Amino acid sequence: MRIGELSQKTGVPVPTIKYYVREGLLPSGELTSRNQASYGEAHERRLQLIRALADVGGMKVAEIAEVLAAVEDPERPLHKVLGSAARPMSGPDSENDDAESAAARAAVTDLISRRGWRTHASNPAAADLSEALAAMARLGHGAFADLLDTYADAAEQVARADLEYVDRHLAIEEKVEGVVIGTVLGEAVFSSLRRLAHVDASARLYGAGE
Amino acid sequence: MRIGELSQKTGVPVPTIKYYVREGLLPSGELTSRNQASYGEAHERRLQLIRALADVGGMKVAEIAEVLAAVEDPERPLHKVLGSAARPMSGPDSENDDAESAAARAAVTDLISRRGWRTHASNPAAADLSEALAAMARLGHGAFADLLDTYADAAEQVARADLEYVDRHLAIEEKVEGVVIGTVLGEAVFSSLRRLAHVDASARLYGAGE
Numbered sequence: 001m002r003i004g005e006l007s008q009k010t011g012v013p014v015p016t017i018k019y020y021v022r023e024g025l026l027p028s029g030e031l032t033s034r035n036q037a038s039y040g041e042a043h044e045r046r047l048q049l050i051r052a053l054a055d056v057g058g059m060k061v062a063e064i065a066e067v068l069a070a071v072e073d074p075e076r077p078l079h080k081v082l083g084s085a086a087r088p089m090s091g092p093d094s095e096n097d098d099a100e101s102a103a104a105r106a107a108v109t110d111l112i113s114r115r116g117w118r119t120h121a122s123n124p125a126a127a128d129l130s131e132a133l134a135a136m137a138r139l140g141h142g143a144f145a146d147l148l149d150t151y152a153d154a155a156e157q158v159a160r161a162d163l164e165y166v167d168r169h170l171a172i173e174e175k176v177e178g179v180v181i182g183t184v185l186g187e188a189v190f191s192s193l194r195r196l197a198h199v200d201a202s203a204r205l206y207g208a209g210e
Numbered sequence: 211m212r213i214g215e216l217s218q219k220t221g222v223p224v225p226t227i228k229y230y231v232r233e234g235l236l237p238s239g240e241l242t243s244r245n246q247a248s249y250g251e252a253h254e255r256r257l258q259l260i261r262a263l264a265d266v267g268g269m270k271v272a273e274i275a276e277v278l279a280a281v282e283d284p285e286r287p288l289h290k291v292l293g294s295a296a297r298p299m300s301g302p303d304s305e306n307d308d309a310e311s312a313a314a315r316a317a318v319t320d321l322i323s324r325r326g327w328r329t330h331a332s333n334p335a336a337a338d339l340s341e342a343l344a345a346m347a348r349l350g351h352g353a354f355a356d357l358l359d360t361y362a363d364a365a366e367q368v369a370r371a372d373l374e375y376v377d378r379h380l381a382i383e384e385k386v387e388g389v390v391i392g393t394v395l396g397e398a399v400f401s402s403l404r405r406l407a408h409v410d411a412s413a414r415l416y417g418a419g420e
Binding site for chain 2: 011045048049051052055056098112117118119123125126128129131132133135136138139140141143144146147148150151152153154155156157158159160161162163164165167169178181182183185186187188189190191192193194195196197198199200201202203204205
């Protein structure tokens, strides 16, 4: 198909498609004449993926490029792709050494061993979790740590469902892409549901109508 | 305290503090001489809040300014503040009218009524949820919708725990700020836990050590 049809099918404007090609996010079309290229289903699908990561995941072009590179590199272990797909949180520069950070790191190590999670404390998600807990403690909400197991129960349920979905629905060559989609879009799904459930929980607790 | 001490206590560099004051995120200190200002505990706490929203929540300065304005405006209803605190997802310009969007919107309306959630389909979180589901459907993952109730169960548990925390630990005048902190930082906490639980679920399902 021509670029105009590709644009119509995906809802991505032609100049944006050209920009993605220039930035290496999308392979060029096959040249059919000096100034016309032809695009196929692989382009359409790739554009849908870029659009999902940008619109729903709120990712920047450079971040999307990194995730796509990871998806295409079979050498790259899955959890590194997952790391790229996760929203960028506290960078390595925000490593803290105050009392709150130390206490939060200890709480996370303790949580992982208490729940018997087969994951290492060196997982970047563990550092992100420590940083979030430390930020809460600095704001006087250290007691929030009491909710950790409730959150962990919920996270386990969701993660188990995610993995079963990947296992049941995806061929091996689709798994990496599926994990990226699930990580970014699944996070958006959960975040929206949590906000909806907040309104409901608030209405039930305080008895107010919406 | 002087600005240098404020910087040391919060880990925020002096030029950044001055930038926040210029941008209206932080009130000016009290002038003690022609070129010296004094800062108090309110400044320290506000800086911790800004830092948490920026570092952990990944929010931009303009977004933080909006959330802080909402926190300070008692006229503004809680769910609008929540809307500001939630990570910006698909903007109003990405409203879609394709078949996937229509189906996703219907699925969300159905979910809300099936679960008896006291919330309206006009809640912005419902639109965000529809967009995430539609993006999945466009990528061939319409079957992900089968996981919605598992996700919703988990979201309910977390939301109930959040609200009980706010109810138990926060005075009425702290509630709005508490909700902002809980929305942004709580989301980071859940997201990290989900990534940790993924590694564990994957190890259990595929039997591989990490």
